[in-house]
Amino acid sequence: MSAAELGAAISAGDTSSVEATTAYLDRIAEVDPEVNAFLHVDRDTALDQARAVDARRADGAELGPLAGVPVAHKDVFSTKDMPTTAASRILEGWRPPYDATVTARLREAGLVILGKTNMDEFAMGSSTENSAYGPTRNPWDLSRIPGGSSGGSSAAVAAFEAPLATGTDTGGSIRQPAAVCGLVGAKPTYGGSSRYGLIAFASSLDTPGPFARNVLDAALLHEAFSGHDPRDSTSVDAPVPPVVEAARRADVAGMRVGVIREFDGAGFQPGVLRRFHEAVELLEALGAKVVEVSCPSFDAALAAYYLIAPSEASSNLARFDAMRYGLRVGDDGTRSAEEVMALTRAEGFGPEVKRRIILGTYALSSGYYDAYYGSAQQVRTLIKRDFDAAFANVDVLVSPTTPTTAFPIGERTDDPMAMYLADLCTIPTNLAGSAALSVPCGLAPEDGLPVGLQILAPALADDRAYRVGAAVEAALADRDGGPLLARSPMAV
Structure with missing residues (x-):
C-alpha cells in the first residue's frame, strides 16, 4: 500500500493510524538490527501521535492526505522530543529546545514520526559509512552502501520500515541514496523548503526533500513540508510548485527533454548507461522530443563544490566548541577553554568532517581565498549560465543519477576522490x-541493483520533474509488471 493509499484508508476509517504505526514499528524491530537505518526510535511517542490522529478522525475532523501516515526523519532536523545528533559524537544525546520547520510541518500535517535516521556525520558523505554510530546497509544487498548522506532514510523506506522519509540534499544526498535503493527522491528548489532548525553543513546548498516508493507519495510529502518560512532568510516567498497535480498528470507528450552530453559516457557503469538510455527511449515513445544538450561547465562542478561546501562547513561547524552544548572532553578544571575545545573536537568529529573543515579553512584563508573559494564561486556562476542556456531550449534535462550502482561497504573509504565521484551528476543542481x-x-x-534516472528542472519548476518522473514510473510499471521495489529481497 502506498503512502497516499494508506492516508486515504486512515481518513476513511478503513484502518487506523495506530494499526499502521504499530506495523511499521514492528517491522523496524524485526529488520533494523541488520540494516541500521535508525539511530533513535520512540515507540511510545509515535503511538501517541497516531492515537491523536485517530481521535481527530473519530471527532469528525477532516484529515490531510498524509495524516496518520508514518515517516522516518533524518537526524539532521531538530526535534524537541527526540535526540538530534547529525550522527556525530559531538552531539550525542542532545535534545534541541525547538522543532525544525520541516519537523513542525510534518506534525501539523498529521504525519507520525517513527524516529530519527542514520546519516553521514553532519551530512558529509555519499555512503552513510561516516556515521559515528556505524554504517547503514542497503536493503537490496546488505554488503553494500545505501548511499549518503541520507542513507538511513533511503534504507528505511527500501526496507519497508517506513513508507516515507525526509532527507537533505547538499550535493546529491537525497537523489543518490534514492537511486541506489530503488526509490524516488527529490531535491526541491533551493529555498523552497525551510532550513530553519536544520543542522547546517553548507548553508547555500542544503535543501530538505522527500523519499518515497513512488512519485505521487514523494510529491505529497514535498508539498506537506515545503513553502515560505520567514524564519529562514533564504526561504523563497513563492507558492509551492504544483507537484502533486504534476505527479498525477504523468504525461510528457510535447515536452522537450535534454540529454546532458557530459553525463553520458566514460566513467559510467555500462549497466547504468543501458538503463538510462532505455528510459530516454521510453520518453521518446511517450511523445517527448529528446535532444542532446551540452553543459561544458559541469565538468568543473565537482571541484567547485568541494571548495564551496567545505568552506561553508568550516564556518558552520565552528559553533561546536564544547562551551554551550554537546560533548565536552577534558574539562577537569586544569585546562583552558581552548584546550577543552581542541580535545572535544578531536574526539567528537570524525575523519571526514575533520578533512572538510581543514580543506574549507584553507580555502578561506588569507592569500588563498581568491585562488580557491573565489574561483569556485565563479565556476558556480558558469554552471548557472549553462542551466539557463539549456532551459531556454528544453523543459527538463536528464542524466543517470549516479555513475554506478551501490558499491560494497568499505570499498571507497580509503579513496575520498572515488567516494566524491558518486555525486558527479547531482552536484551541478545544488550549485545552481x-x-x-x-x-x-x-x-x-x-x-x-537499482539504477536511477535523474530529471532536472528550472528553479520553481519542480512540477516539471514530477510530471516526467511519474510518466516514466507508470510506463516502466506497465512494461515490467509492477514497481521495481517489489523485486527487492526485503519486499514484504
Whole structure:
C-alpha cells in the first residue's frame, strides 16, 4: 500500500493510524538490527501521535492526505522530543529546545514520526559509512552502501520500515541514496523548503526533500513540508510548485527533454548507461522530443563544490566548541577553554568532517581565498549560465543519477576522490539552486541493483520533474509488471 493509499484508508476509517504505526514499528524491530537505518526510535511517542490522529478522525475532523501516515526523519532536523545528533559524537544525546520547520510541518500535517535516521556525520558523505554510530546497509544487498548522506532514510523506506522519509540534499544526498535503493527522491528548489532548525553543513546548498516508493507519495510529502518560512532568510516567498497535480498528470507528450552530453559516457557503469538510455527511449515513445544538450561547465562542478561546501562547513561547524552544548572532553578544571575545545573536537568529529573543515579553512584563508573559494564561486556562476542556456531550449534535462550502482561497504573509504565521484551528476543542481528528482529506471544487468534516472528542472519548476518522473514510473510499471521495489529481497 502506498503512502497516499494508506492516508486515504486512515481518513476513511478503513484502518487506523495506530494499526499502521504499530506495523511499521514492528517491522523496524524485526529488520533494523541488520540494516541500521535508525539511530533513535520512540515507540511510545509515535503511538501517541497516531492515537491523536485517530481521535481527530473519530471527532469528525477532516484529515490531510498524509495524516496518520508514518515517516522516518533524518537526524539532521531538530526535534524537541527526540535526540538530534547529525550522527556525530559531538552531539550525542542532545535534545534541541525547538522543532525544525520541516519537523513542525510534518506534525501539523498529521504525519507520525517513527524516529530519527542514520546519516553521514553532519551530512558529509555519499555512503552513510561516516556515521559515528556505524554504517547503514542497503536493503537490496546488505554488503553494500545505501548511499549518503541520507542513507538511513533511503534504507528505511527500501526496507519497508517506513513508507516515507525526509532527507537533505547538499550535493546529491537525497537523489543518490534514492537511486541506489530503488526509490524516488527529490531535491526541491533551493529555498523552497525551510532550513530553519536544520543542522547546517553548507548553508547555500542544503535543501530538505522527500523519499518515497513512488512519485505521487514523494510529491505529497514535498508539498506537506515545503513553502515560505520567514524564519529562514533564504526561504523563497513563492507558492509551492504544483507537484502533486504534476505527479498525477504523468504525461510528457510535447515536452522537450535534454540529454546532458557530459553525463553520458566514460566513467559510467555500462549497466547504468543501458538503463538510462532505455528510459530516454521510453520518453521518446511517450511523445517527448529528446535532444542532446551540452553543459561544458559541469565538468568543473565537482571541484567547485568541494571548495564551496567545505568552506561553508568550516564556518558552520565552528559553533561546536564544547562551551554551550554537546560533548565536552577534558574539562577537569586544569585546562583552558581552548584546550577543552581542541580535545572535544578531536574526539567528537570524525575523519571526514575533520578533512572538510581543514580543506574549507584553507580555502578561506588569507592569500588563498581568491585562488580557491573565489574561483569556485565563479565556476558556480558558469554552471548557472549553462542551466539557463539549456532551459531556454528544453523543459527538463536528464542524466543517470549516479555513475554506478551501490558499491560494497568499505570499498571507497580509503579513496575520498572515488567516494566524491558518486555525486558527479547531482552536484551541478545544488550549485545552481534548481530542482531535481531521481526515479528508478530498472536494475543494472551486471549486479541486479537499482539504477536511477535523474530529471532536472528550472528553479520553481519542480512540477516539471514530477510530471516526467511519474510518466516514466507508470510506463516502466506497465512494461515490467509492477514497481521495481517489489523485486527487492526485503519486499514484504
